[in-house]
Amino acid sequence: MQLIKKNNIWKKIIYFCLPIILIGLFFANFTSPSVEIVGADFIGEAVLKTGTLFQNTQVGGLSGITYDASNQVYYAISDDRGDKAPARFYTLKIDLSKGKLQQGGVVPVGVTLLLDAQGKNFASTTTDTEGIALTQKGDIYVSSEGDVGKSINPFIKEFTLASGKEVKTLPVPEKFLPTSSKRGIRNNLGFESLTVTPDHQFLYTATENALVQDGSEAKPNTSSPCRILQYNLATNQAEKEFLYPTEAAPATIKIINKYANGLPDLVALDNQGNLLSLERAFTGFGFSVKLFKVSLEGATDIRNIDSLLATDIANIQPVRKQLLLDLGKENVLLDNIEGLTLGSQLADGQPSLILISDNNFNKLQRTQILALRLKTESSSPILRFFRQLVPNSNK
Template sequence: MQLIKNIFKFPRIIYFFIPIIIIVLLLSFLPINAVEISSIEFIGEANLAKSLTLQKTEIGGLSGITYNAKNNLYYAISDDRGQKANARFYTLKIDLSKGFLQNGKVIPVSVTTLLNENGQTFRSGETDTEGIALTNKATVFISSEGDAAKLINPFIKEFSLSSGREIATLPIPNKFLPNKSGNQGIRNNLAFESLTITPDKKHLFTATENALIQDGIAAKANIGTPCRILQYNLLNNQPEKEFLYQTESVSPFLNVTGKFASGLPDLLALDNQGHFLSLERSFTGLGFAISLFQVSLEGSDDIHQINSLLAVDSKNIKPVQKKLLLDLRTLDVLLDNIEGLTLGPKLPDGQQSLILISDNNFNFLQRTQILAFKIKIETPLIRLLRRLLPNLNP
């Protein structure tokens, strides 16, 4: 009789270990460092004074921003084409120590003029600098849209943080370069606005703000546009992959002027597994439509060998996955021309901050606007544990 009892005790031990074995197996297949944003909360705005100057340079045109956690400073690139001053980026302090942002808490610190490889300033009209991303080598990568109308190529260059001098240039695939025939390459002022580097500093990403000429139409009212995300390997500074990013269609509102513009002005790498925040911005005739999306490259097709999307059946191409996180029009905020975003420091409650910044176009009717958010980031491990243990609150 005791033997029979012992036989029936053995399976109970197995039942105890089965859930543990299942969890271990699941975790072994999960990309532990991959992240997902589970919530986003607006925590304030600040606006720089109009016509504010620093070092005899007007502050404006801030199209991209990146954060240096080591010294709690931000670097913001100006898209001034040399009309107000030489190509440059600004160093800013943004005070989030109280867990929110308010006017007076964004302080410009310095101006760094960009110098070419010969140590000279760039000529007026030679650059249209839009994106900026910090490395771990006391340098920043900066992207320029160039000028397609004048056949000035876009570029992605690395500059010293301290001197502003050019250190390296990344090669741009030919399909992105404008030609005399006007049948290929970037569209004017719709090129490399975005720039981001993965946390492990191994890959850099940029994207066209709108479609290449040979890929499709530019964004119009109620019509999106097929952008290309371009991936670089920073171990050899070579381009290696491209992905299709389709922007959302946006309806204009009271567009009495008939002017409309829409596109992808910035990307932000969240991890090393191909997850991003994307910023889509549209001028709708009456104000701006700004949206934040979570983006994943998982399952999307590499299109770097396709020179023209119009020359293939693009319906068979799997674009990147997108999920709307926030339509900023739902906030009680008068939005300006938001073009840049970056992660900031951890807030007092331990949550991650996010900063957005606007390009005022050096227009007196516009503002240099900084918006702050609190985002909750979860790894697959935390999401799995939350499902298994609903009361878990890490």
């Protein structure tokens, strides 16, 4: 009888604890709040003229930017392939103390040359550095598109912040390498973007347009199926890939025979796979720049799909996208915006977003820096769970 009573007590303990354990395990992936962007306001611009010199280098080609909150400075990578000076990044001061960005509010305060593993400058034409992100150690990751025509592969490397010397290289999956004319990244349409999650667990990059074996590059009124690539920084390995279709931008007045549209940058908002994406198009007469809220939640992992053209894409769930802001509707003449980063916190506690343009060292263009005020809300773990139960649209 005593043994039966003991067994009943243990059963009650198990029945009481088991639901708690299961609930705890169920919500293990919802341990921190996510960031919800509910709006964005344009709060000013500043311009650096083409030809601006700093420490014997020409400031230009700034195609990626990242914020160092501990030092209250920004690092901007130049995509100069060695024509003006060796591969390098600039340290910038951006003044938002008045709650807006004004002309004269962006000042270069440093320039650092990138050095290879042997401590030497990268040879001219061997890099096309486009993306930049800060590491947990206070160093930087830099992405390069390489050069398909010269059989130079893209890379993602870590460099020390102080000396600019190469520390390590992240392996690039074989399907991204331009090993033939039928596969890999397209020239100048590779790893433009780079961002690291706040917990420094994941790094994201993306192709600016489709891999050759995945589909067409962007054309007027035609989308391009890009891939977002997720690295686990604990293992330094690429572990997931997601389909990101660009918007189909129309061609407008055809002043010159040139059209470009793609995904030049991403910024991670939280540790739950919420990002902002930047899509920029040159449609024949001026630039189109749009910001989208992006969620990886529920998106199909396509890392084991070598070619999207060889599979039924209807069975693939792409990332979820929602338009946040069309900068073409703001009172600003847009240039070739290619980089974005979360910036300093504004006086009202909301984060800023900084965008920067690549002037291509063209006298008809300029280095344009734009500032936005983001309106944010925190989404609780339980609320995120119940939102998962409601179907979401990709539109």
